[in-house]
Structure formats: structure tokens, C-alpha cells
Amino acid sequence: MSVVDTLRELKEQVDKELNDLNGSAGLEALRVKVLGKKGELTALLKGMGQLAPEERPKVGAQINEVREWLTERMNQRLNAIQAAEREAAIQSEIIDVTEPHDLPVTGSAHPITLVMDELIDCFSGLGFEVMEGPEVELDHYNFELMNLPKNHPARDAQDTFYMDDNIVLRTHTSPMQARAMLTRKPPIRIICPGRVYRADEVDATHSPVFHQMEGLVVDENVSMSDLRGTLEAFAKKLYGADVSTRFRPSFFPFTEPSAEVDLTCSACHGKGCRICKDTGWVEVLGCGMVNPKVLEMCGIDSHKYSGFAFGIGLERIAMKRYGLTDMRLLYEGDARLLGQLR
Numbered sequence: 449m450s451v452v453d454t455l456r457e458l459k460e461q462v463d464k465e466l467n468d469l470n471g472s473a474g475l476e477a478l479r480v481k482v483l484g485k486k487g488e489l490t491a492l493l494k495g496m497g498q499l500a501p502e503e504r505p506k507v508g509a510q511i512n513e514v515r516e517w518l519t520e521r522m523n524q525r526l527n528a529i530q531a532a533e534r535e536a537a538i539q540s541e542i543i544d545v546t547e548p549h550d551l552p553v554t555g556s557a558h559p560i561t562l563v564m565d566e567l568i569d570c571f572s573g574l575g576f577e578v579m580e581g582p583e584v585e586l587d588h589y590n591f592e593l594m595n596l597p598k599n600h601p602a603r604d605a606q607d608t609f610y611m612d613d614n615i616v617l618r619t620h621t622s623p624m625q626a627r628a629m630l631t632r633k634p635p636i637r638i639i640c641p642g643r644v645y646r647a648d649e650v651d652a653t654h655s656p657v658f659h660q661m662e663g664l665v666v667d668e669n670v671s672m673s674d675l676r677g678t679l680e681a682f683a684k685k686l687y688g689a690d691v692s693t694r695f696r697p698s699f700f701p702f703t704e705p706s707a708e709v710d711l712t713c714s715a716c717h718g719k720g721c722r723i724c725k726d727t728g729w730v731e732v733l734g735c736g737m738v739n740p741k742v743l744e745m746c747g748i749d750s751h752k753y754s755g756f757a758f759g760i761g762l763e764r765i766a767m768k769r770y771g772l773t774d775m776r777l778l779y780e781g782d783a784r785l786l787g788q789l790r
């Protein structure tokens with residue numbers, strides 16, 4: 449077979465193989481097979497030595513022409529294959545950012561935290577400063593300085609977890625009153641939110657761990673009407689202008705006189721329902737004028753200064769706010785419920 453025929457056949461064969469190819473790897477193999485060092489076209493070039501000298505230039509030119517043609521064809525094909533491969537990759541990796549998707553599950557602050565933040569906000573607006581203190585507290589602050597000496601019968605009402613004779617889990621946030629008075633000079637205006645502990649059985653309205661927010665004001669000429677005005681402002685800020693407050697006489701060893709404060713039930717607006725046990729009122733805090741004895745024990749001149757204090761039950765506020773009748777719901781951590789209380 450003449451070189452010309454071989455070349456023509458090679459062209460046809462490569463052309464066909466190129467058309468059948470569909471991957472760049474196969475094309476590379478074909479290039480090596482035809483144009484490589486040991487390729488078919490290269491073999492033809494090497495075989496030129498056997499030709500008559502006068503034929504060599506002509507045949508050489510023909511081989512080169514075919515080489516150029518094949519190179520050109522292969523490049524074209526390579527471009528087409530690479531474009532197709534790129535397109536396929538794009539198609540397979542495509543992300544449709546407009547496709548509807550499930551919203552990620554986001555958490556939310558716990559209702560107690562929400563209530564706490566709201567109260568802090570409210571009292572900050574009235575000029576109170578936040579002060580925090582230990583949950584593991586000395587008996588001295590929790591009881592003694594609060595005018596509850598050892599063996600005082602009122603201690604029983606706040607029986608707690610003792611670490612030893614002198615260290616307790618605080619039964620209320622009131623020890624912060626002592627801590628504030630011992631470290632600051634009047635005028636004092638502080639709130640102390642936090643966790644407190646009592647050895648109570650768990651039921652719908654009791655938990656051995658709960659939350660309070662203490663408030664304390666000590667200054668010259670502080671009177672009961674300042675206490676009333678402050679608590680009135682807090683109630684209205686939290687529940688709106690039509691909420692009423694009711695002060696009932698009460699007893700706490702660290703305040704004199706003492707009161708318990710009720711707010712109109714926000715579920716029934718005072719008509720009576722199961723949340724307020726048909727009374728129309730919900731008890732939310734204890735308060736009173738700081739007992740002069742406590743002022744003196746904490747190094748404050750009770751002739752010059754007077755003060756008031758209050759302790760708000762945060763669970764009560766949260767239950768009132770969210771219409772809960774069972775306090776345990778706040779501690780079970782059921783995301784289906786908590787997600788609704790925002």
C-alpha cells in the first residue's frame with residue numbers, strides 16, 4: 449500500500465475514532481497512539497528512509513500535512529469534549545438557592561430568662577443597678593444578717609440545703625441586701641436576680657430550685673410610699689396601665705413593716721379563674737421597709753438612713769405572663785412548649 453493510501457486510511461480511521469470518543473482521557477490515548485513517539489504517523493516518518501530520495505520531500509510534505517490536519521482535528525475535538533465535561537460538572541454540582549427548604553431549628557431564651565431580662569430592663573430604667581452574688585452562701589448572710597438568728601422559728605419556713613453548719617444554698621436573694629450594704633455607701637439602689645434553693649417537695653407551685661430578684665434602696669428619707677410607687681411603676685411597665693396592685697400586711701424578720709404584693713390576674717382581669725384560684729389576684733412578691741436592726745448590723749446608721757426591699761418571684765411572673773398553671777413546665781425543658789413561650 450502506498451504511503452498516500454496509508455495516510456488517507458489513517459485520516460479516516462482517526463476521524464472516525466475522534467467522533468466516537470466522548471472523554472478527554474480517551475482522546476489523549478488516541479493522540480499518543482497516532483502522533484506519539486511510537487505512534488503510527490511517527491512510524492511512517494521513520495520509514496521514509498526506505499523511499500527513493502526524490503520521493504522523500506513530497507511524501508514528507510504529505511505526512512506533515514496530515515500531522516497538522518490531525519493535530520488541528522484533535523484540538524478541536526478536545527475543546528468540544530472539555531466544554532461538554534465542564535458543562536456536565538456545572539449541571540451536576542448546581543445548587544438551586546431558590547429551592548424551598550426546611551428552616552433551621554433555632555433555640556430561644558428560656559421564659560425565666562426572658563422575664564428576668566425584662567425586669568432588669570424595667571428597674572434599670574428606674575435607676576437600679578444589677579448586682580450578682582453567690583448561690584452557695586454563708587449562713588451569716590442568708591440568715592443572721594437578715595435578722596434570722598440560729599434557732600429562729602422563721603428559719604423553718606425557708607429550710608434549705610446545708611453544706612455544713614455555716615454554708616447553705618441561699619434560700620432567697622435577700623443576703624444580697626447585706627452584701628450590698630456592707631460594700632456600698634448610700635444611696636444604694638440595686639437589684640439582684642438569681643437562683644435560690646429550698647428543701648421543698650416538687651409540685652405545681654413549688655420547686656427546690658427557683659428564681660428571685662431582690663431589690664434594695666437605702667437613702668435618706670426613703671418611705672413606704674417610695675416602695676409603693678416603685679412597685680406600682682414596675683407593675684404597670686410589665687403588665688400595662690390597667691393592672692392594679694394590692695398590698696397585704698405580712699411578716700419578714702428583715703423588713704418592718706412587711707407586705708406581700710398581689711397583681712390583678714392577667715388571665716381573667718380580676719374576675720377569678722383557675723390561674724388565680726378564683727381570687728382575681730396573683731401574689732408576686734414580698735417587700736417592706738428594711739428593718740433598722742438589719743441596717744445597723746450591716747453598718748448603716750438607721751437614724752440617718754432608711755430603706756425598702758422587695759423580693760420578686762420570677763416563676764410567678766413567668767407563669768402569670770404565659771398563663772401556666774403548673775410550674776414544672778418551666779423546668780422540664782420540653783422544646784415543644786418552650787418554643788411557644790417567647
Ligand code: PHE
Binds near residue numbers: 703
Ligand atoms: N426574701 C423574701 C422571700 O424569699 C422576700 C422578701 C424580700 C421580702 C425582700 C421582703 C423584702 O420570701
